[in-house]
Amino acid sequence: MDELDETQLKNHVDSLKQQLQFNREKTSVSLPELTKWIEEKMNEDPFLNPDILKDNPWVESSKCVII
Amino acid sequence: MGEMEQMKKEAEALKTQIEAARKAAHDTDMASAASGVAPAPRVQLKTRRTLKGHLAKIYAMHWCTDNRLMVSASQDGKLLIWDSHTGNKVNAVPLKSSWVMTCAYAPSGNLVASGGLDNMCTVYNLKTPVIKTVKELDAHTGYLSCARFLSDTEILTSSGDTTCVLWDLETGKQKTVFLNHVGDCMCLSLSPDMNSFVSGACDSLAKLWDIRDGQCKQTFQGHTSDINAISFYPSGNAIITGSDDCTCKMYDIRADQEVISYQDAALNSGVTSLDLSASGRLIFAGYDDFNCNIWDSLKGEKVGVLSGHDNRVSCTGVPGDGMCVCTGSWDSFLKIWN
Secondary structure, three states: OOOOOHHHHHHHHHHHHHHHOOOOOOHHHHHHHHHHHHHHHHHHOOOOOOOHHHOOOOOOOOOOOOO | OOHHHHHHHHHHHHHHHHHHHHHHHOOOOHHHHOOOOOOOOOOOOOEEEEEOOOOOOEEEEEEOOOOOEEEEEEOOOEEEEEEOOOOEEEEEEEOOOOOEEEEEEOOOOOEEEEEEOOOOEEEEEOOOOOOEEEEEEOOOOOOEEEEEEOOOOEEEEEEOOOEEEEEEOOOOEEEEEEEOOOOOEEEEEEOOOOOEEEEEEOOOOEEEEEOOOOOEEEEEOOOOOOEEEEEEOOOOOEEEEEEOOOOEEEEEOOOOEEEEEEOOOOOOOOEEEEEEOOOOOEEEEEEOOOOEEEEEOOOOOEEEEEOOOOOOEEEEEOOOOOOOEEEEEOOOOEEEEO
8 A cells, every 4th residue: 555645545444445345245155155066066077077178179979991 | 653563463463363364264174065976077188289389488379259269479570360170370469479378358359468578568459451559558567467458448567576466448548557566566366256266476365355455354365475476266255276385275265265276286386377177177287387277166176187288387278168178388378178
C-alpha cells in the first residue's frame, strides 16, 4: 500500500468496501455442491473414463499395412 | 492524522472485517466435504507426440477450440501453429520482437495473438492468403504476460504494469482498464460464462473481475509469492492458482476463500503453469524442476508425474474436449500426453 498515491489509496479503500459487501456462501453449502459437480462430470473426463480414450486421436487405431 | 494514514488504517480495518466474514462462512473444509469421494486413481500418461521445431525456449502455448490445432511461442522469435494429430507445422508467424511471453488462439480459429517485453499485444489473421498483422495493441507500460480472446473483436490482456485491459479489436483501443493489483499481473483466466475473469499477480493475490463494469469483485489471498498461473474451474465456482511459493491452491468463489492447498515437502520448485482436466478433478501443474505434477483436486494428493522435459515446463494446456494435455518447455519441445 505504501506505493499508492492518494487517489489510488482512495480507490483501494472503496474497492475493499465493495468487496466486503460480497454475500459469502457457507462452505458447508458450496463445497459439497462443487464436489457433486465434479463427480458428475468425471464420467465425461477422458483422463478418468478410459472408455472415452478408446478412440484416441494420437494412437493408431489399426495396424500399419505395408503396400 | 494525515489523510493517507487515515485511509491506510481504514484499508487494514476493512481487510480484517473481510477475513472475519470468511471465517464465519468456513463451517466445513474440503477434506470433510470430499470424504465420501474415492481418491482419484494413479494417472500414468504416455508421450504421444514430441513437437520439434522451435530453436529456443518455449514460453507459451494455447489450444484452438477445434481441439487439434495449437499455437506456441518461443524466444526464437516465432509463433508456430501445429496440427497436434500429425505433429506437422501448419504456419509459422515471425515476430517483430523475439521477447515473447504469451500467445493465444481466438475461439473462431481465425486469429492468434502474442506479446511480451515489447509491452504490446499483436494480433494476426491466419486466414488471409499471407498471414497479416491486423492490430498492434499498444498502451501497456509494462510487459505483456498473458492474452486471451473473448471473440474476434475483443481481447483481454494482463501486464507487468499491474493492470489488465479489455481491448476493442476493431478500433485497437482500450475499452476497460482493470486497476487493483499492486504487483505485475502474470496470468489471467476467463470464466466459462465469459462475464468475469480472474488474474494472478506478483503481489501474491488473485482477483476476480466483472468484465463489463471493470470492478474487482473479490480478492483471494494465501500465496506467499508471485502467482504465475491461474485457471477457472469448468463449473465456474472455483479457481486454481499456481505460485513461485511451490504450491497450487483452490479458492472457492462463492465462499470467497482458499479451501485446499496442493503441496509436498519434497517439492521446492515454483509452479509455472497449470490447466485442469475436463471435470476439474485433475490439475496438471508445470514446475521449474522440469516436471508436470498431476494433483487430485478434491483430495489434495499427487496422483502422477509427467517427466520427459530437459528443462523447466513453462506452459501447460488441456484442449476443450479434455482428450490430452500438452506441456511446453524451455528445452524447446512440446509434448502431447494422454
